[in-house]
Amino acid sequence: MSHVMDPRPGGAPTVLRMVLGKRLQDLRERAGISLEEAGRALDVTHATVRRMEKAEVGLKIPYVEKLLVTYGITAPEEISGFLALAREANRPGWxxxxxxxxxxxxxxxxxxxxxxxxxxxxxxxxxxxxxxxxxxxxxxxxxxxxxxxxxxxxxxxxxxxxxxxxxxxxxxxxxxxxxxxxxxxxxxxxxxxxxxxxxxxxxxxxxxxxxxxxxxxxxxxxxxxxxxxxxxxxxxxxxxxxxxxxxxxxxxxxxxxxxxxxxxxxxxxxxxxxxxxxxxxxxxxxxxxxx
CATH class of the missing domain: 3.30.870 (Endonuclease; Chain A)
Structure with missing residues (x-):
């Protein structure tokens, strides 16, 4: 059995948050970076990064920006576009x-x-x-x-x-x-x-x-x-x-x-x-x- 999400007191994830979590995972894997290495870049545990990828927690904007840079995303417009989606994903559903x-x-x-x-x-x-x-x-x-x-x-x-x-x-x-x-x-x-x-x-x-x-x-x-x-x-x-x-x-x-x-x-x-x-x-x- 695999739970696709683990709703916490912070609220259930929106589908957009699930999409962005999956995109972050894909970017990390394409960059050849492990969960542990991503966690060290943020000065957090690898579990925190995994929970972001699985949409089990909200997408903290500073964390997302740091991860994008760590994964080799440097174009300002690409970063700003992803962050705008992350802010939208963090908004509660209706x-x-x-x-x-x-x-x-x-x-x-x-x-x-x-x-x-x-x-x-x-x-x-x-x-x-x-x-x-x-x-x-x-x-x-x-x-x-x-x-x-x-x-x-x-x-x-x-x-x-x-x-x-x-x-x-x-x-x-x-x-x-x-x-x-x-x-x-x-x-x-x-x-x-x-x-x-x-x-x-x-x-x-x-x-x-x-x-x-x-x-x-x-x-x-x-x-x-x-x-x-x-x-x-x-x-x-x-x-x-x-x-x-x-x-x-x-x-x-x-x-x-x-x-x-x-x-x-x-x-x-x-x-x-x-x-x-x-x-x-x-x-x-x-x-x-x-x-």
Whole structure:
């Protein structure tokens, strides 16, 4: 298992910070400089340099400038351009205003979600957050946080609504979801809420960037019966595919090729096993009429 990021109290990294960290690593390796040598240039430990490259800490501008020079970057315009990007990367994401209710481990998820070109996922229990109605979202939040104050639930619901604008923006990512039939059979929030949720999903199938597939009970066992996960793919070459798996107490991020390939292979097999996306709207309509 390899964690692509290790969110600290300073906040989850923006995707741009991940990109610049990777670029710093590439510059160091091309210059033939070890982590230890880079650390000595900054008068810090090699671990500090590694954490900068892995986007586990913010990019201190004096450190970045010193590293660029150490790596042989001397053109003033090239250095100033990199530093300008570093300052931009250090700015908190829009979700930072929700830090009172949003844990760092999920802040990282929101950052990846907002920058991905493709989002693929398997959901065995809930409609994906990006496609939930307000009533359905409130019911799921309350079920997961039974002791939370109403104000906290309201804040989380507002955050989820903000995230949903991603689906219909001009440069919206491809959202490709496989949902287990269980998702549609469990009456979260009551049957009225479920009918409205199914109608929302039917509308989503009409969007050019949304592909929904349902894994029917009749399909039998499948490769991802361990739990939900997401896979993010980016246009920027510096960022590898990243897989995310969630538990009751947090989330884990994977960027090693072998790890991500395991998730991708499972999802590809499931897509072949599930009902084709072209039939999803009819399936949803049939279920809605049964309620």
């Amino acid at each position: 979700w930072h205003s929700f830090r009172d209710v949003l844990p760092d481990w999920f802040s990282a998820f929101v950052s990846l979600e907002g920058e991905a070109a493709v989002i693929r996922a398997y959901e065995p229990a809930y409609v994906p957050g990006l496609l939930q109605t307000a009533d359905y979202a409130r019911a799921t939040l309350r079920a997961g946080l039974p002791h939370a104050a109403d104000e906290e639930i309201d804040r989380l619901l507002t955050l989820r609504t903000e995230r949903q604008t991603l689906v219909t923006r001009a440069d919206a990512p491809l959202l490709w979801i496989v949902m287990d039939e269980t998702v549609l059979r469990r009456p979260i929030g009551g049957w009225r809420v479920m009918r409205e949720q199914m109608e929302r999903l039917m509308e989503a199938t009409e969007l050019p960037n949304v592909r929904l597939q349902i894994m029917p009970f009749a399909a039998g066992p499948h490769p991802a019966m361990y739990g939900p996960f997401h896979i993010f793919r980016f246009q920027l070459q510096e960022i590898p595919d990243i897989a995310y798996a969630e538990s009751l107490v947090g989330g884990s991020y994977f960027d090693e090729r072998d790890d991500v390939s395991t998730f991708l292979e499972a999802l590809d097999r499931m897509c072949a096993q599930a009902a084709p996306a072209q039939s999803t709207k009819a399936i949803l309509d049939g279920m809605r009429k049964e309620i």
